[in-house]
Amino acid sequence: MGIGLEIRDPIHGFIFREPHEQEIIDAPIFQRLRRLKQLALAILVYPGAVHTRFDHSLGAYYLAQKVSGRLLKSANERRLVRLAALLHDIGHGPFSHVSEDIFEECSDRGKLGLKPKQQIHEAITAKLISADKDLSYHLSTKEREQIIHLLEGTSGPGVLKSIISGPIDVDKMDYLLRDSYFCGVQYGIYDVERLIDTLVVHEDSYDRHLAISLDGVHVLEQFVLAKYYMSTQVYRHRIRLITDEMIVRGIMLGIKKDGISWLKDLYTYDGSDAFVDNYLEWHDERLTSELLRKETPNGYAKDMFRRLSNRRLFKRVYYGKPQDFGPATRRVLFEANKALFTKIEAKIASVYGWDHNLVLAKKITHKSVRTQATTNEGQITVMKPGEKSVFDEESALFKSINDAIREEFVEVYAPVTYKDEKEKKKLQEEYHRDITAMIEQLANPQEPLPLNVAAERPSV
Amino acid sequence: MKSSDFVLYLVHASGGNIQGRTLLQKRSFFVGELCHIDLGFDAHYYGPYSAEVDNAVGELKSLGFIDEANIGFGVARGGFEMKRYDYRLTHDGTEVVEFLKRSHAEDYKSISQSVQRIADAGNPDYVELSIAAKAYFILTKRRKPMSRAELVREAQKFDWIIDAVSLDRAVTFLEQLGLAKSNH
Numbered sequence: 001m002g003i004g005l006e007i008r009d010p011i012h013g014f015i016f017r018e019p020h021e022q023e024i025i026d027a028p029i030f031q032r033l034r035r036l037k038q039l040a041l042a043i044l045v046y047p048g049a050v051h052t053r054f055d056h057s058l059g060a061y062y063l064a065q066k067v068s069g070r071l072l073k074s075a076n077e078r079r080l081v082r083l084a085a086l087l088h089d090i091g092h093g094p095f096s097h098v099s100e101d102i103f104e105e106c107s108d109r110g111k112l113g114l115k116p117k118q119q120i121h122e123a124i125t126a127k128l129i130s131a132d133k134d135l136s137y138h139l140s141t142k143e144r145e146q147i148i149h150l151l152e153g154t155s156g157p158g159v160l161k162s163i164i165s166g167p168i169d170v171d172k173m174d175y176l177l178r179d180s181y182f183c184g185v186q187y188g189i190y191d192v193e194r195l196i197d198t199l200v201v202h203e204d205s206y207d208r209h210l211a212i213s214l215d216g217v218h219v220l221e222q223f224v225l226a227k228y229y230m231s232t233q234v235y236r237h238r239i240r241l242i243t244d245e246m247i248v249r250g251i252m253l254g255i256k257k258d259g260i261s262w263l264k265d266l267y268t269y270d271g272s273d274a275f276v277d278n279y280l281e282w283h284d285e286r287l288t289s290e291l292l293r294k295e296t297p298n299g300y301a302k303d304m305f306r307r308l309s310n311r312r313l314f315k316r317v318y319y320g321k322p323q324d325f326g327p328a329t330r331r332v333l334f335e336a337n338k339a340l341f342t343k344i345e346a347k348i349a350s351v352y353g354w355d356h357n358l359v360l361a362k363k364i365t366h367k368s369v370r371t372q373a374t375t376n377e378g379q380i381t382v383m384k385p386g387e388k389s390v391f392d393e394e395s396a397l398f399k400s401i402n403d404a405i406r407e408e409f410v411e412v413y414a415p416v417t418y419k420d421e422k423e424k425k426k427l428q429e430e431y432h433r434d435i436t437a438m439i440e441q442l443a444n445p446q447e448p449l450p451l452n453v454a455a456e457r458p459s460v
Numbered sequence: 461m462k463s464s465d466f467v468l469y470l471v472h473a474s475g476g477n478i479q480g481r482t483l484l485q486k487r488s489f490f491v492g493e494l495c496h497i498d499l500g501f502d503a504h505y506y507g508p509y510s511a512e513v514d515n516a517v518g519e520l521k522s523l524g525f526i527d528e529a530n531i532g533f534g535v536a537r538g539g540f541e542m543k544r545y546d547y548r549l550t551h552d553g554t555e556v557v558e559f560l561k562r563s564h565a566e567d568y569k570s571i572s573q574s575v576q577r578i579a580d581a582g583n584p585d586y587v588e589l590s591i592a593a594k595a596y597f598i599l600t601k602r603r604k605p606m607s608r609a610e611l612v613r614e615a616q617k618f619d620w621i622i623d624a625v626s627l628d629r630a631v632t633f634l635e636q637l638g639l640a641k642s643n644h
Contacts, residue, residue, distance in 0.1 A: 379504075
């Protein structure tokens with residue numbers, strides 16, 4: 001593959017491309033990914049995390065080349081997998097994953113005819129692939145349809161779908177290594193060459209499935225643990241959770257309170273070509289700079305993005321575990337009832353005299369290690385000589401940590417400042433006691449509990 | 461009905477505990493079928509499996525409504541200890557079920573009656589229940605009458621092994637539940 005077309009990549013070395021696939025990489029729709037940071041504002045925690053969706057998509061493409069080259073006999077299938085990997089993130093908007101919550105709030109799922117679990121950015125991806133003029137020029141209608149189906153997981157052989165989206169897909173294979181490298185951490189490191197070498201295809205009467213040979217169990221353990229550690233140490237880093245929530249709230253307030261029409265247009269997906277044309281013009285830096293322009297009237301969104309630009313972040317004022325609440329509260333609180341969380345924010349704001357728009361309450365779940373090694377179809381299949389098994393059965397390590405439970409908790413962020421560590425400790429203890437009582441009261445209005453709120457509070 | 465509420469009702473109606481992940485999955489499968497609740501079961505290595513039920517169990521454990529205990533029972537080939545995972549409703553979990561029984565009495569009744577129907581049909585252990593689940597899963601997927609030999613052959617396509625004697629017991633069980641008819 002590839003004659004002279006190569007890119008030097010810090011993770012995988014030289015990435016070679018087919019000439020007609022280079023044309024897709026050169027298309028403006030793909031070049032736009034250079035302007036979307038892979039980890040949004042993780043740079044506020046890890047200054048090196050400046051890598052983009054462009055680098056990552058090329059990395060996923062490279063790994064798709066290697067995996068499909070090993071496992072797939074059909075040249076058409078190999079090309080399809082490479083293209084799907086290349087285009088899998090094409091629908092991301094400014095600040096990547098955080099956009100999804102805003103799309104959900106602003107768009108009409110019913111009118112769009114989305115499937116129950118289909119995310120709006122996935123629908124945008126499909127729209128872009130089917131409507132973009134450059135992609136239409138370089139890819140046939142049939143190819144574009146096949147790529148969309150593969151990305152949506154709606155049709156195609158199981159092995160192709162698993163290479164693109166599953167517990168050992170090329171997306172994760174790349175981002176664990178890439179995010180580790182750019183964040184300057186070692187948590188996501190695993191032996192990618194060995195993992196690819198041990199992937200196999202298991203064929204039954206119905207389908208072809210992606211599986212791993214018995215020799216690959218140890219490298220798969222390494223890979224699953226890498227995913228777990230990256231989730232707990234990087235993707236779910238406390239500051240990162242705060243910045244993500246600040247972005248979402250800032251944009252939501254910009255639309256709902258400040259009445260910024262261009263923000264509303266950007267996040268109201270209606271399936272039209274006009275939406276797509278506008279959407280492709282936006283990226284992380286442009287959104288921030290438009291909001292911070294002198295001409296943009298002062299308001300919530302401008303203030304929030306000014307805070308983010310200057311790293312004046314909200315503080316975590318509350319952290320509650322399930323065990324902090326009575327059983328009835330736990331049941332309703334941890335199902336992430338949106339209306340309840342809005343009430344909690346309003347109550348906290350009213351008690352402390354804060355602006356309720358700037359109180360952010362959120363339920364957070366850390367999946368267990370065991371869950372990281374499963375798919376919706378069950379566990380990863382391990383092929384042994386003459387029989388098949390599953391990862392849980394074959395991994396001595398995962399047998400011993402099999403019952404590790406997932407963690408659920410509630411956090412509340414607000415723009416508070418503390419004079420010193422002593423005041424911080426004192427107030428955090430009070431917040432914990434008071435906010436726990438408020439949540440109990442709101443979740444169980446029939447069983448009111450006495451509130452004992454201290455008088456002295458920092459201002460917001 | 462939330463999947464986590466379903467699992468709470470199921471464990472409560474099963475006497476407050478269920479011994480083994482497989483038994484919990486397969487009992488969920490049949491109760492779901494009898495109550496017409498879609499729990500997203502699909503073909504898996506061990507037979508029909510629901511990630512939704514597995515996820516609900518994880519949620520209930522993290523909320524302190526269910527305890528999971530692993531019981532060692534010998535050593536497998538290769539020297540690894542074999543374990544069974546048992547699930548028990550905690551005090552808090554029982555309290556939540558009692559609360560839900562008042563507000564969702566019909567849901568609880570329907571699940572409780574289905575658990576009783578399974579018990580009345582011979583209360584099969586996890587192995588028998590697993591074979592019955594595989595047979596029923598194949599029958600519903602194929603949507604046509606099948607002979608026992610066809611069922612055994614079809615199971616092999618899923619890499620499931622069903623022997624003739626076990627299949628006879630499974631068919632009797634499915635008949636008793638009213639989920640299948642046999643022409644013998």
